[in-house]
Amino acid sequence: MSPDxxxxxxxxxxxxxxxxxxLREAALELFTERGFEQTMVADIAQRAGVTARTFFRxxxxxxxVLFDGSADLAKQVQNVVETMPPTASALDVVAxxxxxxxxxxxxxxxxxxxxxxxxxANTDLRERELIKQAALTAALTEVLRQRGIGxxxxxxxxxxGSAVFRVAFNQxxxxxxxxxxxxxxxxxxxxxxxxxxxx
Amino acid sequence: MSPDxxxxxxxxxxxxxxxxxxLREAALELFTERGFEQTMVADIAQRAGVTARTFFRxxxxxxxVLFDGSADLAKQVQNVVETMPPTASALDVVAxxxxxxxxxxxxxxxxxxxxxxxxxANTDLRERELIKQAALTAALTEVLRQRGIGxxxxxxxxxxGSAVFRVAFNQxxxxxxxxxxxxxxxxxxxxxxxxxxxx
DNA sequence: TAGCGTGATGTCACCTGGTGACATCGGGGG
DNA sequence: CCCCCGATGTCACCAGGTGACATCACGCTA
Numbered sequence: 001m002s003p004d005x006x007x008x009x010x011x012x013x014x015x016x017x018x019x020x021x022x023l024r025e026a027a028l029e030l031f032t033e034r035g036f037e038q039t040m041v042a043d044i045a046q047r048a049g050v051t052a053r054t055f056f057r058x059x060x061x062x063x064x065v066l067f068d069g070s071a072d073l074a075k076q077v078q079n080v081v082e083t084m085p086p087t088a089s090a091l092d093v094v095a096x097x098x099x100x101x102x103x104x105x106x107x108x109x110x111x112x113x114x115x116x117x118x119x120x121a122n123t124d125l126r127e128r129e130l131i132k133q134a135a136l137t138a139a140l141t142e143v144l145r146q147r148g149i150g151x152x153x154x155x156x157x158x159x160x161g162s163a164v165f166r167v168a169f170n171q172x173x174x175x176x177x178x179x180x181x182x183x184x185x186x187x188x189x190x191x192x193x194x195x196x197x198x199x
Numbered sequence: 200m201s202p203d204x205x206x207x208x209x210x211x212x213x214x215x216x217x218x219x220x221x222l223r224e225a226a227l228e229l230f231t232e233r234g235f236e237q238t239m240v241a242d243i244a245q246r247a248g249v250t251a252r253t254f255f256r257x258x259x260x261x262x263x264v265l266f267d268g269s270a271d272l273a274k275q276v277q278n279v280v281e282t283m284p285p286t287a288s289a290l291d292v293v294a295x296x297x298x299x300x301x302x303x304x305x306x307x308x309x310x311x312x313x314x315x316x317x318x319x320a321n322t323d324l325r326e327r328e329l330i331k332q333a334a335l336t337a338a339l340t341e342v343l344r345q346r347g348i349g350x351x352x353x354x355x356x357x358x359x360g361s362a363v364f365r366v367a368f369n370q371x372x373x374x375x376x377x378x379x380x381x382x383x384x385x386x387x388x389x390x391x392x393x394x395x396x397x398x
Numbered sequence: 399t400a401g402c403g404t405g406a407t408g409t410c411a412c413c414t415g416g417t418g419a420c421a422t423c424g425g426g427g428g
Numbered sequence: 429c430c431c432c433c434g435a436t437g438t439c440a441c442c443a444g445g446t447g448a449c450a451t452c453a454c455g456c457t458a
Contacts, residue, residue, distance in 0.1 A: 014424045015436065041415070051437060056416060089397055127326035130333055134325070152370060156390055159362035167355045191355055196395035198288055213453045214407065239443065250408060255445065 015050075020058050020068070022048040027065040032114060036062075036122040063128045066119065070132050074139040076100055081143045090149050094161035097140060098185050101165065106172065106181030116173055137162045164188050214249075219257045219267070221247035226264040231313060235261075235321040262327045265314065269331050273338040275299055280342045289348050293360035296339055297384050300364065305371065305380030315372055336361045363387050 026047035030039040144154035168188040225246035229238040343353035367387040
C-alpha cells in the first residue's frame with residue numbers, strides 16, 4: 001500500500017526494487033486470504049510482480065517467507081548477552097534475553113496476531129516455527145556455555161527460558177490480554193519459580 | 200528379522216503381510232546407509248516389495264515412517280495421568296509422565312541412538328520430531344487442565360517438563376553416559392529446581 | 399463349485415515445490 | 429562507447445504427494 005507507492009513510483013531500473021519486501025507482503029496477504037496450502041508460490045510471485053523462480057532466489061522454500069529476519073534474532077541474543085556482567089547467573093542472562101526478544105517480537109500486537117493465526121492454522125508452518133525456536137534456544141545455549149556455564153546447566157536454562165517464552169507469548173496473544181509482552185514474561189517466570197519450588 | 204520370518208513363511212495372500220513393518224525397516228536401513236534426502240520413496244517401497252503409492256497409503260509422507268507409533272504415546276500419557284491421585288501436584292504428574300515416556304523411549308539405547316542419528320542429520324526430520332514433541336506437550340497440558348489445573352499453570356508445567364525431557368534425553372544419548380534414562384531425568388529435574396530457586 | 403463382494407495393491411495421470419543451466423537486459427565503471 | 433555484472437526470466441527436469449480407476453486373490457454364500 002503506502003510503502004508500495006514509494007517503491008513503485010521511484011522505480012528506475014529494469015525491475016522494481018524491493019522484490020523481497022513485496023514477496024513478503026504478498027505472501028502474508030494471500031496466506032491470510034486463502035490459507036497457506038491454497039496459495040501457490042506462483043500466486044505470490046505474480047502478486048509481487050516476479051516469477052516463481054525469483055521467489056526461490058530470495059527464500060529457501062515457501063514457508064521461509066514468513067520467517068524472514070529470524071536470523072537477526074540470534075545476533076540480538078549474542079549482543080544482549082555480551083552486555084551482561086560476568087557475575088550474572090544463568091537465569092539472569094536468560095531473563096535478559098527473553099526481555100530483548102520480547103521487544104522485537106512484541107512491538108506490533110496486531111501484526112503478530114495475524115501472522116500467528118496463519119502459522120497456527122498450518123502444520124507445516126508450525127513445524128518451521130518450532131525449529132526456528134529450537135535454533136534460537138541452541139544459540140542461547142551456546143552463549144551460555146561461552147560464559148563458562150556447564151553443558152547441562154546451559155541447555156537446561158535455555159530450554160526452560162524458551163518454555164517460559166512460549167507460554168507467555170501464547171498468553172499475550174489472548175484477546176483478553178492487554179499487558180506488555182515483557183510483563184507477561186516476567187510474571188510467567190515468577191510462576192515457574194513457584195512451580196519448581198513447590199514440594 | 201525374527202518377527203519377519205514368521206509373517207513371511209505364513210504369507211498366504213496375494214501379497215506378503217506386514218507391509219507397514221517392512222516399510223519401516225527398509226526406511227530406517229536406507230536412511231542410515233545413504234541419508235534421508237538421498238533416499239527416494241520409490242527406493243524404500245522397492246526394498247519393501249511394494250510401490251511408492253502403497254508407501255503413501257501407510258504413511259502420510261516420507262518423514263512419517265520414522266515416527267510411526269508416536270500416537271500411542273499420547274494414550275500412554277492419558278493412562279499414566281489417570282492413575283495419579285487427585286492430590287498430586289502438577290509437577291508430580293509431569294514427573295510421572297516423564298518417567299513413563301522414558302520407559303518407552305529409553306529401553307533400547309542402541310536403536311534409539313541410530314534413529315536419533317538419522318533425525319539429527321536432517322532438518323526436515325528435526326522439524327517433524329519437534330512437532331511430535333509439541334503434540335505430546337499439548338496432550339499433557341490438556342490432561343493437566345482436566346485435573347483442574349489452571350491454563351497457564353498447566354501449559355507451563357507441561358512445557359517445562361518437555362524441556363527437562365529434551366535435556367535429559369540428549370544427555371542420555373551421550374557416549375559417556377550409561378545411566379538409565381529415568382535416572383537422568385530425575386537428576387535433570389533436580390537441577391531445574393536448583394536453577395529456578397537460585398536468586 | 400460357481401459366483402460375488404471386498405480390501406489391499408498396482409497403474410496412470412497430474413499438480414506443486416524446488417533446482418540447475420543458460421539466456422537476457424539494464425546500469426555503472428573503464 | 430563498450431563491457432562487465434547482477435538481478436531476473438525461461439526452460440527442462442526431479443521428487444513428493446494425490447485422485448481415479450483397474451486388478452486380483454481371498455473368503456463367503458447359494
